[in-house]
Amino acid sequence: MQQMNTMVLGAGLMGIGIATHFARHGRPVLLYDTDPARLADVPATAGSILAELAAAGLADPQESTATLARLHTTNELAQAASAQLLIEAIPERLALKHALYSQLEALIADTAIIASNTSGLPPDQLAAPLRHPQRLLIAHFWNPPHLIPLVEIVPGSATDPRHLATVERLLTALDLEAVVLDRAAPGFVGNRLQFALLREALHIVQSGIASPQVVDQVMRASLGRRYAMVGPLEAADMTGLDTVADIARHLLPTLAAGDGMMTLVQEKVEQGQTGLRSGDGFYRWDDARRTRIAQRRTHQLRFALKP
Secondary structure, three states, X not given: OOOOOEEEEOOOHHHHHHHHHHHHOOOOEEEEOOOHHHHHHHHHHHHHHHHHHHHOOOXXXXXXXXXXXXXXXXXXXXXXXXXXXXXXXXOOOHHHHHHHHHHHHOOOOOOOEEEEOOOOOOHHHHHOOOOOHHHEEEXXXXXXXXXXXXXXXXXXXXXXXHHHHHHHHHHHHOOOEEEEOOOOOOOOOHHHHHHHHHHHHHHHHHOOOOOHHHHHXXXXXXXXXXXXXXXXXXHHHHHOHHHHHHHHHHHHHHOOOOOHHHHHHHHHHHXXXXXXXXXXXXXXXXXXXXXXXXXXXXXXXXXXXXX
């Protein structure tokens, strides 16, 4: 398909990951940030992504130089003027996003598309200050975007359907699994599924049924493998919907409801145990654990299959 001039706004890990994916697939991309230090880190961060892919046999090390040459950086927002697709990946603060969009609309063409990488803000809230709200949609990439291919494309009530189709075609051409939701909902689809699972996992631990270690092992060794092959509704069909209905009658009433299990999380937060960043959470995040997670990630990369 015809190439679109693309600009990624925000040189955090997601922004660099998205831009690197575009560049790997032959698309020049301009990466914007107000912080020169972040922009200076772009080549090294992108290089580490490419090295990880090469180590897993998913990228040719010889192509790294060409890929990095397609990654351009700027701290001048005026360079957005020629962009046809702007992927916004700045922090999840509504006022910050609104301020950026107001600046963009003074620069970009009326037909340019703004795609927010927000993981939770609703599209109509994001589009509220826009003169052309039909240009805005959500393109929610999953972290890390070079490993997880899903992108949830979410329309607002004013989004032009042609923009949804354009972004879906583009991302599909870049070997991403782009899905278009019929309408917006808090958490979209992926996070709704993720938090439903997390709620039950916390409930199991809080109820004394099993430890965090056992819950995670069960997930990795069963559902984690199954859901890489089939989704929950495919799995229900394969089980037999009559059997699913029979199990649900006695199981669903015992599952978690509400948010009482979140006291487990809140207690740890109050103790400063916020997880990986603090070094403690449900687990102790020492070097050995970090190494094991890195090994699992490499294993996943080596066996990653295109849809």
